[in-house]
Amino acid sequence: MARHNLRTVVSFEVTRTLTKRRFWIATLIVPVIIGIVVGLVVASSSSTDNRVTSQKDAKFTFSYTDSSGIVDPAIVKAAGGTVATDGATAIAAVKAGKLDAFFAYPQNPAKQATKVYGVDKGLFDNGKYASVAKSLLTASAEAKVGSAQLSTLVQGDPPVDAVAYKANGQVTGGIAGVIPPLLFLAIFYVVILLLGNQMLTSTLEEKENRVTEMILTTLNPTTLIIGKVISLFIVGIVQMLVFALPVVIGYLFFRSALNLPSLDLANLQLDPFQMITGALLLIGGFVLFTGTLVAVGAIMPTAKEAGQIFGVMMALIFIPFYAVTLIVSDPSALIVQIFTWFPYSAPVTAMLRNGFSSLSPAEAIGVIVEQFVLGFVVLQLAVRLFRYGSIEYSKKVSLSTVLPRRRAALPASGK
Structure with a gap:
């Protein structure tokens, strides 16, 4: 009889809960919201990928000055840039909208910040100016070192495969x-x-x-x-x-x-x-x-x-x-x-x-x-x-x- 009562209680409680409309509303609302968010993320991701692809092909005019002597003029020319004779004049051209961007490389780029000036294209599009300035500096440094592998080592990001052992000699997971x-x-x-x-x-x-x-x-x-x-x-x-x-x-x-x-x-x-x-x-x-x-x-x-x-x-x-x-x-x-x-x-x-x-x-x-x-x-x-x-x-x-x-x-x- 006790077993029967226990089975009856469990059956009644589970059935009573699972047949309540509010239970399923509360239970399903989170998965439904997750599904909607996933759908929006997928749609936004596709749109973002298309936008990033189009930005990669986009060209903009820029000039630069280089106090370090590291930046390779040939690499800059291939990217569509020119050497600026005067930094103040180049900044004025950017402010007037006659020039899209101007990069001022310092004497020691490893310790001093590179100054980047650009025409406002929106919060996310403005980031491309700094990205191009960094890529030109990195490409020029690799060209001077003569090896992309050595450049990676100098930057301090070489791949490492580490293994650690427990006290019993087994490899930790x-x-x-x-x-x-x-x-x-x-x-x-x-x-x-x-x-x-x-x-x-x-x-x-x-x-x-x-x-x-x-x-x-x-x-x-x-x-x-x-x-x-x-x-x-x-x-x-x-x-x-x-x-x-x-x-x-x-x-x-x-x-x-x-x-x-x-x-x-x-x-x-x-x-x-x-x-x-x-x-x-x-x-x-x-x-x-x-x-x-x-x-x-x-x-x-x-x-x-x-x-x-x-x-x-x-x-x-x-x-x-x-x-x-x-x-x-x-x-x-x-x-x-x-x-x-x-x-x-x-x-x-x-x-x-x-x-x-x-x-x-x-x-x-x-x-x-x-x-x-x-x-x-x-x-x-x-x-x-x-x-x-x-x-x-x-x-x-x-x-x-x-x-x-x-x-x-x-x-x-x-x-």
Whole structure:
């Protein structure tokens, strides 16, 4: 009968949520907006590419002076430029619109700025003047060095292929090894942000509708709460799939138009310890936050009052990002250790550290145990609060009235 009740609760909650028009409006509005933005970006990208192509072929008149002696007159002449006899006269010609641009190269272009003057063609078109001035200087320097390879080395941008090894001698995955475990952190945020309000109001709806007494006459409170938690997780999966759909479509069919980098899944490195740790931290954090929000819903008489606590809970999962650089660079710092072990900042902090391989096995086990133990304790508290707070509609349920009431009931049952 208990299994049947649990299945009934889950089926009812999922069906009730998925058949609500407002649920699908709230769920689909973001993918629809993303789709519209993707369409506009694709259209704008195509227009921009055509514009850039036309600008490459566009010619404009310019002159220059060169105090460094680096600029090659032949290269300038090939680009359609001329030598200016006087800088002030050339600037005056630009101001009068008789000359499109004038470049004044200093004695030491490596330390001194090249002065560029041009006729206003619009915010984006004006950038072509500086680009041409730099390209002429670079081309002239390469011609004097006599080798494009040597010029690249002098500029300090040679390609480097670096390999780092872990303590066990295995090659670190770099960014390819960081992405997979951090996916659990992304899922955690999506689930909590999308379902947090539903977690909070899952028990409040019955209280506000004044039907909790009727429900508790036919259903065990523990079964009801667990059923609601399972149904929330199922609804969360549905929402995540709906949110992921436009992202997948955009990546598969519009990757080039959106200038997205190609992702080679073969290069991703899946560390078993990190993946298992990330999954357990995700589940444990979900249990803790769900139990806490359900308990808050059982205490508060209205959703408006519960919303204040909801804001605090949401702030707690974002606090670790204020110290993200310290979490990545110095995980032994005191503030990082506090965030790692404080229950409501632990899931985010631990998943971040797990992704960057700074969470030790002992710390991982400790945080996971903490999340599951506290999560189940809070769930049990939520059940008790719901049982005793189901008939309190006008004010908050006090823990001091709930817990002593249970202790007082023990001697009576013994009689």
